[in-house]
Amino acid sequence: METLRILPASQRINPALFRDATDYIDVTEVGTETGAKTGMEMEIAASIHTPFKEHVEPFPKHKGLHFIHANTTEVDMQHLRNDCIVPVFSKDNELTVSHPMFIETVYRAAQDFFRNEQVDAPEIMVSHMIKGRIPEAIHKPASQLLDSDRTIYYERMAFAFEIPTIHSDIAGNRLNLCITGVRAYNRENLMSKKGAEHFSVAIGFRNQVCCNLCTFTDGYKSDLRAMNPAELFRGVMDLFGRYDTNKHLHFMREFERYSLTEHQFAQFLGKCRMYQCLPNREKRLLPNMEMTDSQMNMIARNYYMDENFGKGEGESSISMWKVYNLLTGANKSSYIDNFLDRSLNATQLAEGMTRAVRGDSMYRWFIE
Numbered sequence: 001m002e003t004l005r006i007l008p009a010s011q012r013i014n015p016a017l018f019r020d021a022t023d024y025i026d027v028t029e030v031g032t033e034t035g036a037k038t039g040m041e042m043e044i045a046a047s048i049h050t051p052f053k054e055h056v057e058p059f060p061k062h063k064g065l066h067f068i069h070a071n072t073t074e075v076d077m078q079h080l081r082n083d084c085i086v087p088v089f090s091k092d093n094e095l096t097v098s099h100p101m102f103i104e105t106v107y108r109a110a111q112d113f114f115r116n117e118q119v120d121a122p123e124i125m126v127s128h129m130i131k132g133r134i135p136e137a138i139h140k141p142a143s144q145l146l147d148s149d150r151t152i153y154y155e156r157m158a159f160a161f162e163i164p165t166i167h168s169d170i171a172g173n174r175l176n177l178c179i180t181g182v183r184a185y186n187r188e189n190l191m192s193k194k195g196a197e198h199f200s201v202a203i204g205f206r207n208q209v210c211c212n213l214c215t216f217t218d219g220y221k222s223d224l225r226a227m228n229p230a231e232l233f234r235g236v237m238d239l240f241g242r243y244d245t246n247k248h249l250h251f252m253r254e255f256e257r258y259s260l261t262e263h264q265f266a267q268f269l270g271k272c273r274m275y276q277c278l279p280n281r282e283k284r285l286l287p288n289m290e291m292t293d294s295q296m297n298m299i300a301r302n303y304y305m306d307e308n309f310g311k312g313e314g315e316s317s318i319s320m321w322k323v324y325n326l327l328t329g330a331n332k333s334s335y336i337d338n339f340l341d342r343s344l345n346a347t348q349l350a351e352g353m354t355r356a357v358r359g360d361s362m363y364r365w366f367i368e
Contacts, residue, residue: 065211067160070333072125084153094194099157105229106181109236118165128155156184156336171321178206184337196225200340203243212328215343219243255320258357264367271366272296290345295330324350
């Protein structure tokens, strides 16, 4: 096993990185040059520059493998900037934080916090396109609309980018540090005045064998609220400061030490199906389980079919590390707005079953 450049738990945020909203530098600007720019100069800089660095990629990635699959389309920053409108709060016409601004703010925070590390370009997935048309095209039939007559934006967007110079190895699987963000406009009340907007951000590891995300409790903010990019930047930096890579890696390595028998795994599958139908009074007595029936079917199929994490031929048990990756692999079929919550729940289920194997009573119902 080889581990490179794992940050110490004692690392803290540099207070100088926290800027007041009035001092916030738009992340589309380049560098930290002093001197005022005119509005036109800033507009031009924003249109042609990006904080994303060009890298010679030393760590090859599997083509076609994404961190999420369900009902999503891969897009790039150019498309989000140039082809998509930005929704507003209808009562005061105030702009929301756009998808590109969200991505660039988190990316800039990662560059500031993980100095001297390689930060890869983000992989961006979108869903639920919202279509419209410009006022001049209101009376045109849909079949006669030109591209210039149409407007679009995406209700839901998720992105992930890796920091491959911070990595480790578990059971022969390379894990790269990965930062993920989710924005879903269906969480906002766009019919009201502007208020705090809702974002989800996670920092954890990404398994390079299957591109599954490993989310940890201390590395996830499910409801990060911010009025502007400056507040968002501070919230993301605070999350990075609380996350401990060594603790997370130690937590996941424990999965290698335990296993489920085929009977226990079958019990888990069956109990998860039963969980959805339990009376509420009984369900409240059990730990939360958010996987859907179709995802449980996928886990059952991959138990036999998955080349990397399925049960080995002739084996009577399966390691908890493989079970964990079956769970995170099934989660890739979640919709964007549920993706990170279920990713964390997959971690909680794997941890709970590990504790149940050791004799803990809380999750015993799932495997007995």
